[in-house]
Amino acid sequence: MSGLADPKHVFVTGASSGIGEAIADEYLRRGAAVTLVARRKERLDAIAARAPKRKAHVIAADLADHARGPAALAEAEAALGPIDVLVNNAGVQILGPAHQASWDEAEHLLRVNVLAPLRLTLAALPGMIERKRGCIVDVASMAALAPTPGMFFYNASKGALAAASEGLRSEVAPHGVHVVTVYPGPVHSDMESAAREHYQESFGMKRMPTGSPAELAILIADAVAHRRPRVIYPKVYGLSRLFPGPTRWIVDRFSPPLRVR
Numbered sequence: 001m002s003g004l005a006d007p008k009h010v011f012v013t014g015a016s017s018g019i020g021e022a023i024a025d026e027y028l029r030r031g032a033a034v035t036l037v038a039r040r041k042e043r044l045d046a047i048a049a050r051a052p053k054r055k056a057h058v059i060a061a062d063l064a065d066h067a068r069g070p071a072a073l074a075e076a077e078a079a080l081g082p083i084d085v086l087v088n089n090a091g092v093q094i095l096g097p098a099h100q101a102s103w104d105e106a107e108h109l110l111r112v113n114v115l116a117p118l119r120l121t122l123a124a125l126p127g128m129i130e131r132k133r134g135c136i137v138d139v140a141s142m143a144a145l146a147p148t149p150g151m152f153f154y155n156a157s158k159g160a161l162a163a164a165s166e167g168l169r170s171e172v173a174p175h176g177v178h179v180v181t182v183y184p185g186p187v188h189s190d191m192e193s194a195a196r197e198h199y200q201e202s203f204g205m206k207r208m209p210t211g212s213p214a215e216l217a218i219l220i221a222d223a224v225a226h227r228r229p230r231v232i233y234p235k236v237y238g239l240s241r242l243f244p245g246p247t248r249w250i251v252d253r254f255s256p257p258l259r260v261r
Contacts, residue, residue, distance in 0.1 A: 004084060004134075004135050004225055004227075005225040005226075006030075006032075007032050007224070008081060009032065009080045009082060009084050010024075010085040011037065011072075011085070012035065012037065013037045013117075013120070014038055015036040016036070018191060019184065019217070021213070022213035023217045024036055025217065026220075026221050028051045032085075033055045033056070033080040033081070034055065034057075035079070036059070037076075037090070038061075038090065041058065044058040044059075057075075063112055063116035063120075064112050066116060069116055069123060070119065085135045085136075086124045086135070086136050086137065088121065088136070090112055090113075090117075092108070093154050093191060095151060097150070098153075110153065117161055118161075118164060128177045129175040129177060132175060135178045135179070135224045136180070138165035138182065139182045139184065140161050140183055140184075141154070141162075142183050142232075143155045143159070144158040144161070144163075145162075145241055145244060145247065146248050146250075147248070147251070149251075149252070150255075162181055165179055169181075169229060180223045180229065181229065181230040181231075182223075182231045183233070183237070184211070184216060185209070185232075186211070187211045187212065187213055187234075188210055209234045210234070211234040
């Protein structure tokens with residue numbers, strides 16, 4: 001099976017900020033061409049402006065519209081050639097008491113966090129299998145391993161994506177395609193900052209290990225290059241997958257209460 005230490009074309013969703021922007025920057029630094037996909041075109045244009053000439057392609061798209069995913073893949077391949085690495089990173093959160101959630105917002109979350117990456121994967125896999133080269137990167141969450149109170153729909157979405165990703169790996173491996181499942185814990189970003197605001201201040205929240213998008217992006221690119229099955233980051237959370245019971249007890253016991261709004 002061919003490795004992917006030198007992917008020619010990387011397709012990144014949710015590329016306008018946070019983890020997605022860091023992944024795009026890391027692959028551009030490594031010499032790959034990158035398709036940047038998100039809703040905020042001005043943010044994508046700013047990232048593309050610092051990329052080498054003809055190395056970045058911008059697609060402004062709301063992936064909640066599932067017809068946009070396959071169309072974006074086709075556009076990207078027409079612009080930059082076959083996609084070697086598909087990074088399913090786009091995601092949204094809903095935080096608060098489950099019984100107060102808006103169903104319309106919840107359905108939108110599930111469309112973006114679960115159905116969009118599955119649709120993109122189905123669109124990208126046939127070409128990768130035919131070429132016997134490719135990698136799917138699914139950015140799940142520690143919430144898939146240790147569901148967090150106050151994230152009813154987010155927990156469900158990341159658990160679904162992680163399960164699909166882990167199961168796909170052995171299925172496509174004989175075809176030369178690899179799958180990396182990513183479990184980020186707290187990572188400095190706009191989404192992480194917004195999430196913290198929904199919880200009451202606590203000693204645990206202040207001391208919670210929090211990583212950087214740039215460091216996580218390096219770990220993801222290295223996992224793709226060396227065919228590692230998953231990335232759990234920050235590394236202090238690595239035992240969570242091996243000891244889910246104690247981890248979930250800790251999360252249940254020590255998660256701070258939600259703020260009253």
